[in-house]
Amino acid sequence: MAIELAPSILSANFARLGEDAKAALDGGGSVLHVDVMDGHFVPNITIGPPVVASLRKALPNAILDCHLMIENPDDFIPAFAEAGANWIAVHQEACVHLNRTLQLIESHGCKPAVVINPATPVHTLDEVLDLVHHVLVMSVNPGFGGQKFIPGALHKIKTLVEVRESLGLGFRIEVDGGVSLETVGEVVRAGAELLVAGNAVFGKGDIRENARKLLQAARSAALTHA
Numbered sequence: 001m002a003i004e005l006a007p008s009i010l011s012a013n014f015a016r017l018g019e020d021a022k023a024a025l026d027g028g029g030s031v032l033h034v035d036v037m038d039g040h041f042v043p044n045i046t047i048g049p050p051v052v053a054s055l056r057k058a059l060p061n062a063i064l065d066c067h068l069m070i071e072n073p074d075d076f077i078p079a080f081a082e083a084g085a086n087w088i089a090v091h092q093e094a095c096v097h098l099n100r101t102l103q104l105i106e107s108h109g110c111k112p113a114v115v116i117n118p119a120t121p122v123h124t125l126d127e128v129l130d131l132v133h134h135v136l137v138m139s140v141n142p143g144f145g146g147q148k149f150i151p152g153a154l155h156k157i158k159t160l161v162e163v164r165e166s167l168g169l170g171f172r173i174e175v176d177g178g179v180s181l182e183t184v185g186e187v188v189r190a191g192a193e194l195l196v197a198g199n200a201v202f203g204k205g206d207i208r209e210n211a212r213k214l215l216q217a218a219r220s221a222a223l224t225h226a
């Protein structure tokens with residue numbers, strides 16, 4: 001499957017969010033990753049539906065990939081869909097009725113996805129893999145940008161590739177946390193296709209160039225995929 005870059009706006013300058021997001025897309029990002037945190041499920045607070053609505057207005061054609069790190073996501077899915085989210089990902093750990101929540105996302109016209117924290121085994125997802133557009137493997141503990149990549153994510157990505165193959169499914173595999181020029185090669189060789197990157201794109205230097213170089217490194221690693 002094609003390798004795509006999903007710049008995470010968490011590390012953008014929120015005072016010029018539209019321009020930063022545009023620069024990341026100009027550099028080759030094809031999906032904008034939007035980190036939603038509630039101060040309960042994770043120890044940080046970020047943004048809600050009004051910011052998604054503003055992004056939708058500023059970037060009418062962008063794919064908005066909303067990563068909900070919140071408790072009770074069912075209460076907010078309609079508002080994110082209404083605001084213009086395309087993809088909505090919920091944490092396995094936050095959903096008592098995961099099957100129902102994924103169906104709720106679909107019923108609001110968005111692509112459903114599920115996320116697992118570093119301590120959550122891949123096989124906890126076996127019964128919902130046929131319902132999701134993608135699986136997001138966290139390679140840091142969620143809550144903050146700029147953390148160090150946790151290598152245990154690699155075997156989880158490889159397991160997902162195998163399970164997808166054995167079940168004949170088509171979900172995509174996304175990775176989030178600590179993806180940089182140093183780690184992107186092993187992430188892609190493990191089988192991840194959607195690469196979230198915050199700090200590596202928006203942290204320092206030119207956003208467009210950062211995105212371009214990261215995507216180029218990812219695509220050349222994909223060519224050496226075992």
Ligand code: DX5
Pocket residue numbers: 008009010011033035067140141142143144145146147176177178179196197198199200
């Ligand atoms: C962390 C967020 C990530 C974060 C990744 O909780 O889910 O999307 O922005 O940031 P980097 O790429 O800086 O690790």
Ligand code: ZN
Pocket residue numbers: 008033034035067176196
């Ligand atoms: Zn995220």
